[in-house]
Amino acid sequence: MNRLFALRNHNSGYFGGYALLTLWALWLCSGSGALAQSAASPSNANAPFSTRVTHLLGLPNTKPNCNGTLSIQDSVLQFQPNGKPGVQVNMASVLNLSLGDETKQVGGLPMKLGKAAAPYGGGRVVSLIAHKKYDTLTLEYVDSNGGVHGAIFQLEKGQGELVRNELVARGVSSSSGEDQPTKQSTSEVTHEDK
Amino acid sequence: MKTSKPSSWTFCVAASITIAVALSVQLAGQTAAVQPSGGSGGSGTQWSLQVERIDPGNLNLAHSFQVAIYENLLEELNKTRQFKQVFRERDSNAGGIPDLLILKTMVVKYTPGSETQRAVTTVSGATKLMVRSQLITRDGKIVFDRTVQGNVRFFGSNLRATHNLARNIAKVIKQSNVATVRASYRDTQTPTLNAAGTQ
Numbered sequence: 001m002n003r004l005f006a007l008r009n010h011n012s013g014y015f016g017g018y019a020l021l022t023l024w025a026l027w028l029c030s031g032s033g034a035l036a037q038s039a040a041s042p043s044n045a046n047a048p049f050s051t052r053v054t055h056l057l058g059l060p061n062t063k064p065n066c067n068g069t070l071s072i073q074d075s076v077l078q079f080q081p082n083g084k085p086g087v088q089v090n091m092a093s094v095l096n097l098s099l100g101d102e103t104k105q106v107g108g109l110p111m112k113l114g115k116a117a118a119p120y121g122g123g124r125v126v127s128l129i130a131h132k133k134y135d136t137l138t139l140e141y142v143d144s145n146g147g148v149h150g151a152i153f154q155l156e157k158g159q160g161e162l163v164r165n166e167l168v169a170r171g172v173s174s175s176s177g178e179d180q181p182t183k184q185s186t187s188e189v190t191h192e193d194k
Numbered sequence: 195m196k197t198s199k200p201s202s203w204t205f206c207v208a209a210s211i212t213i214a215v216a217l218s219v220q221l222a223g224q225t226a227a228v229q230p231s232g233g234s235g236g237s238g239t240q241w242s243l244q245v246e247r248i249d250p251g252n253l254n255l256a257h258s259f260q261v262a263i264y265e266n267l268l269e270e271l272n273k274t275r276q277f278k279q280v281f282r283e284r285d286s287n288a289g290g291i292p293d294l295l296i297l298k299t300m301v302v303k304y305t306p307g308s309e310t311q312r313a314v315t316t317v318s319g320a321t322k323l324m325v326r327s328q329l330i331t332r333d334g335k336i337v338f339d340r341t342v343q344g345n346v347r348f349f350g351s352n353l354r355a356t357h358n359l360a361r362n363i364a365k366v367i368k369q370s371n372v373a374t375v376r377a378s379y380r381d382t383q384t385p386t387l388n389a390a391g392t393q
Binding site for chain 2: 056057096098102105112115127131138140145146147148150151152
């Protein structure tokens with residue numbers, strides 16, 4: 001042992017090793033703390049929750065494809081577009097909730113124009129890598145007259161599960177199965193007339 | 195002599211402005227007179243419509259697609275101005291409306307697509323939807339029955355297919371002039387438009 005210490009002192013590696021060990025211990029503690037937080041968050045039903053989403057369609061007086069904040073507080077789900085008044089949905093009026101995922105091309109119109117202008121089909125190669133996966137959250141709810149509304153939100157990958165857990169923890173019923181992703185398939189799905 | 199030229203010039207300009215203003219007022223009056231009759235679809239009565247939620251049948255259609263078709267249908271049917279009011283499913287206000295048609299939409303065929311595949315190959319990856327749309331009276335008579343399709347082949351996300359489908363359904367309903375047919379149906383008690391056609 002003494003020989004070992006002597007060897008480490010000789011190589012000036014003892015303090016470096018100790019520092020590494022301390023850093024590893026700190027990282028382990030912070031990691032386990034974060035894990036405990038994420039596991040505990042859905043169970044805390046009264047804590048406010050908010051996340052950045054894109055409203056795809058459905059909410060009244062809200063433009064499609066607008067970004068905003070989806071927040072859940074007490075028994076109200078609120079979508080607030082950037083700098084505009086928000087739309088509120090009461091949890092009790094939510095009929096159904098489902099989660100899905102979607103792959104979309106990124107970059108919008110400028111990227112499309114760039115891809116179209118790229119020579120030798122270079123734009124197609126860019127399309128292979130210029131896509132991103134999103135979660136979609138679909139809600140069905142009723143208004144004050146009983147009319148059924150639907151709303152679809154697009155969230156960052158992985159956020160959909162968190163929002164769904166929050167809503168389920170507050171008493172919203174989730175659909176039995178997952179919202180089926182629109183996977184590419186060569187075979188057509190056909191349903192004959194009933 | 196020199197002073198009379200500017201005064202005649204001014205008179206001409208004033209006269210032309212007066213004529214232009216008079217014409218524009220007359221045209222505006224004509225437009226205002228035409229607008230109210232344009233929305234009725236040629237019938238004396240405007241019918242109301244209740245849109246039901248999408249029936250996916252046995253197909254594995256994503257819930258987001260069903261909701262998107264439903265919401266887009268409501269928007270596009272409102273745009274056509276063929277109907278006096280467009281109600282949502284379960285809307286309590288629709289209960290007291292005497293002339294109400296119910297729009298049922300059943301998904302017949304669905305081909306899932308991929309935006310990435312469309313962007314890379316151009317020719318494949320299309321998302322296709324085919325639905326059967328029926329307009330039904332309160333007493334269960336079918337006055338409109340068509341199969342309509344909507345798809346996205348080149349640009350746009352997969353949900354764009356639902357928008358195209360809803361637009362096509364609204365277009366077909368508008369072209370069929372179902373309000374007039376419904377009025378004649380009510381008079382004769384024999385439906386004249388009940389053919390399952392394919393667009």
